[in-house]
Amino acid sequence: MDISRIKSNFRLITTGVFFAFYFLYFMVFNRYHLIYQEQIQFFRFDVNYFTDFLSRPGGLMECIGTFLTQLFIFPVVGALIITLAGFAAYAITVYIFRKHQINGMLWAFIPTLLLASLQSHYLFNLAYTVGLIVSLGYFAVYISMRDYKLRYFFVLAGWPLLYFFAGGYALVAMLLCFIHEFLFSPNHSRILIAPVFPILSLLVPYFASHFIFYIKPGMAWTYFIPFFIDPPVKYFLILLLVYSPLVLIVSRRWLIYSKRGLLSRGWNWKTILSGTLVLVCLSGLMIKYAYDRKAEILLGMDYCVQRSDWDGVLKLSSAYPGANRLVMYFTNLALYKSGRMGDQLFHYPQTRTNSLWLDWNADDVVPFFGGEIYYHFAYNSEAYRWAFEAMVAKGPNPRSLKRLVITSFINDDIKLAEKYLNVLDQNLFYRKWAHHYLQYVNNPELIKEDKEIAGKRHFEISKDFIGSRYNFGARLLMLLEDHPDNRMAFEYFMASLLLDKNLGYFAANIYRIKELGYKYIPVHYEEALIAYMSYTKMNIIPEGYSISMATNKRFSEYANMYISFGENSDIAAKKLYNEYGKTYWYYLHFINK
């Protein structure tokens, strides 16, 4: 087998292995990122929806990106799409570099790795990748034209269109065209023509923002490029944008002033090994700085919540490093839904009532995640409000729309539910769901037969009370008083009292466990009651219940140990943690002092 055949096969194998790992990286390590991205977009087959994309540069890429992102509903397909997009970027880059006599395998993998880093961020939409690919593709077409007159026409006539399609990414293409023309083109008229390129790249966005698009003029040149992303991922973005231009400039200088052919170095095992090593190191760097494992766990918990996989939520919660309010919020919801709140609340990190619900904030995160508990509380008005605010913040999205449908049905707002269903009906993947519930619009008696809706309606608040955006703690008690049989309201209420160390009020409400039909006193309630009774010397255990022997025994042991440490609370905390760290007593004495 001759060397060129071996080379070719090796290239193919390396590329195949690289993109196999690329696929696996997104499929396995970013699965929940992909699912989340699907949940925060909503592609509609609607003329008005489509024409809105044409109102801004890059809008068409946004449209394509949104269309493809809806396929992330199947994570395997999502990972495949991202991999194909990465491969497209790689293939175009290979072509561009070869045209400029840059034949080393490694060079084209680097921007692909950078792209993977960016794609690992939950806010980096596929649309941005598409914009970059189109921009690079434009340059690839440009350099494929041998006739310089055709090339110039392609820029003069085609680049404004590219700007319309790809927004600020078009400037990357223009920069590449300029570099190519100025440094690589043998054409003598390039000295006159090349300067026109940057002038065009200044003027077209300027005029577009002043006369065509309704965008802030200052943003015209970078429109659609996601510079809003925080560092360090932002640096990967900048690096990706300047990478190809820099490589061309450097390679040109290298060809002129240095030993020719270093960038098309001979093929041997040394270069293969060193290249592979560089690739592996870069991949490692990418994973270290770009891959957000915490976000993946958190988004995984959200996914499990949506699927009512409460064990899954708790499993991920245990894997989460450190403390995060959103994690605690999901964890506590899962604890309640799996019937373990009273027994295992303090097995997980808690920070007072902050752990139970999210404080209102008009951003694009809090309403989207924070509205979940209100739905489970059957606090319908609040569930509706948060879902609506999430839709305002993020734009129409399947999760908010579905929640608005159900809460509208619960509230007997059939016409309103129909409105949201008409919107869902415009989407390929939610059409079926919409059709199911559209039956309710035409046959309202079906609503009463829906168990989910009927269950929520059972807890409909009978006496209206008003609340501000901040005082959910106070409203929790009102929910409970309106419906003493609202078990979730009760457990969250009691949890809030435990977390706030309000033992007096906790004790005053323990009687409710009898009304709610508890078979036994949950473990943490026992612990709190023992603590309370040891301070007050009062017996407030509801009739028919008792503190278990195990809890009594454990309390004796804890109390003896606690007392033995005297004033040395820091030492006591360390010593007692292993055995008693998951008890309410430990929380009472040492956490959130």
Next chain:
Amino acid sequence: MAMGKTRNGILYIVLPPVQVFLLILAIIFCQACSDKIPTFTESGREVQILPDYSGITLPPNIAPLNFVIKEKGEKYLVRLYEEGGETVTIESSTGNIRIPEGKWKKLLHLCKGKELLVDIFVKNDSGWVKFPKIINNVAVDPIDSYLVYRLIDPGFESWNKMGIYQRCLENFTESPIMINSMSDNNCMNCHSFSRNDSRTMMFHMRAKHAGTIIYREGELTKVNTKTDHTMSPGVYPSWHTGGRYIAFSVNKIGQVFHSSGQSKIEVIDTLSDIVVFDTEQNKVFTCPEISSTDRLETFPTWSPDGKHLYFCSAAALPLAQYNQIRYDLLRVSFDVATCRFGPVDTIVQASRNGHSVSFPRISPDGKYLLYCQSDFGNFSIWHRESDLFLKDLESDEIIKPDVNSSQSESYHTWSSSGRWIVISSRRINGLFTRPYFSYFDTSGKAHKPFLLPQKNPEFYSTFMKSYNIPELVTSKVKLNPHSLSNIVNSEAEITTFMNNQFEN
């Protein structure tokens, strides 16, 4: 062409190929014509169409009232015509009826002051069915050519994309006056015009780039209407007829949310007063009658002659008693020469009957007052029970015109001629506000309202914004986001408070 007889005496005609072709075409055409008026059975019930454009009075310059026939069928046929005159026929296989603009304009012109009739035929399994004729009236009085409104999410606190738009009512063209993608996604609201004139306009910018943009005499200015003596920048505006002064409310607004029932939110003023802004001197003045400490004054509106300022006034109560705050409608006299206020009259004492008034608007001829009435409070768009009421300012008679629905009717304005009213209504689904037009005839009767027409009559079923503050203007507003970009992002001029009203 040749003629002859066969041996059997049968007459025959031989035609050249071209004539044969034309004959065939003519046969097909005649057949088609006869299909346009099919044989049918009569239906005894009214046809279901959306929007409901039946039994209405429409202006002679309105865009086509496209609609959807909500009847099951394979084919649909619609005839619009004047009795014994012009006919426009539309066929459809989906029931989505889009009337050609040119033909519509011509028909409306011919039907001015007369009836416009609509026959609807639906073909189903049992053949063609004809529904009872729809009779609409075409008024002689045209409506103002443009409608200006803000498009917003009918939410609670958050906002995202929003803008102020103008829609030509004679066709379907909509263009932005200002959208917040040009101003860092801030909030803009309370656009207002002087006497329906697009050349004198104002609107507020909130949050980022805050200030009030005033367009007057061809000039754009941006002012900060907040002074050291006023609690907030200007909120609800009303242009004085002379175009120099703008009355504003200044408010401290709070929101609380309901936990049950159909009401979702309560927007309450904890404090409010009224001030008048002089656009030529950037000064604000007021008087105790419209800025008292123990009352909430809001929703100023000038009489057409500029001699009175009408406003809503309620006793100030704690937030916990939000459902007992009830506004009456008062007016105070105003001397434009001296900028002095005079005595106060009570015009509508709604609180006595357990009701509350908001959004008073006086007809251009000064004869009628249109206002919203709800059970309490002033933010009527969130009150389902809010309805429009009409007071004859000459006879003092108050009636409830037949323009209301079971959902909220709220913000409304008069056209420049006083013959048309635009109403914000949530009658379709209780949340998304849509603009409706009602003809107000010379006898003081408001006719059945009809919905702002759209090119695609199914547009509203999936449109996710509310139409807010619909204002009729006589001509196109010559502003757009590009022309406003500089002023919007600039610093606001300072306003000073003129204290002389409290002297003497």
